[in-house]
Amino acid sequence: MKTNEISIVMGSDSDLPIIQETIKTLEEFDISYEVSILSAHRSPEEAAHFAKKALSRGIKVIVAAAGGAAHLAGVIASHFPLPVIGVPIKTSTLNGVDSLYSIVQMPPGVPVATVGINAAKNAGLLAIEILAVENKKLQEKLGEYKRKQNETVITKSIKLQKLGYKKYLQLLNNK
Numbered sequence: 001m002k003t004n005e006i007s008i009v010m011g012s013d014s015d016l017p018i019i020q021e022t023i024k025t026l027e028e029f030d031i032s033y034e035v036s037i038l039s040a041h042r043s044p045e046e047a048a049h050f051a052k053k054a055l056s057r058g059i060k061v062i063v064a065a066a067g068g069a070a071h072l073a074g075v076i077a078s079h080f081p082l083p084v085i086g087v088p089i090k091t092s093t094l095n096g097v098d099s100l101y102s103i104v105q106m107p108p109g110v111p112v113a114t115v116g117i118n119a120a121k122n123a124g125l126l127a128i129e130i131l132a133v134e135n136k137k138l139q140e141k142l143g144e145y146k147r148k149q150n151e152t153v154i155t156k157s158i159k160l161q162k163l164g165y166k167k168y169l170q171l172l173n174n175k
């Protein structure tokens, strides 16, 4: 059985609709992963235990998503010596700025690589890029992924110049 090198954790199942984008991105790159729910506040013992054991289980990168007083990524980073990527979840009260600040403002010595609010896809890509440092095949796949994005932008630009902005907008609005 292949060992999972990426672990995804979220503070609550209510984060899953957002974090599914991380999962989909890993699946797009054929990367195996594990996913679980752990809370820094509601299941603190389990969260610390998970983080302490992750390295010995072969985990190389942890993606941790949480919203509000979002301490999960930071708590995990305090016990895990490899990269932790934090995903701030958008909240209804403060629009996720609370989550962002809670995750990004770590004290010196305990970094958390923080992506944008709800930027779960980028968390997946960043995790893959970290694995790719030692994996040529993944480097090639990432290169191909970025080439495709590049082509998409160029194709859109040519279309915009050909149609003019009004027709382009009409097409956008009819989508």
Ligand code: RP5
Pocket (backbone or CB within 6 Å): 010, 011, 012, 013, 014, 015, 039, 065, 066, 067, 068, 089
């Ligand atoms: C955080 O509190 C979770 O990560 C979630 O984003 C937020 C709300 O959790 P629920 O009340 O929906 O379980 O710990």
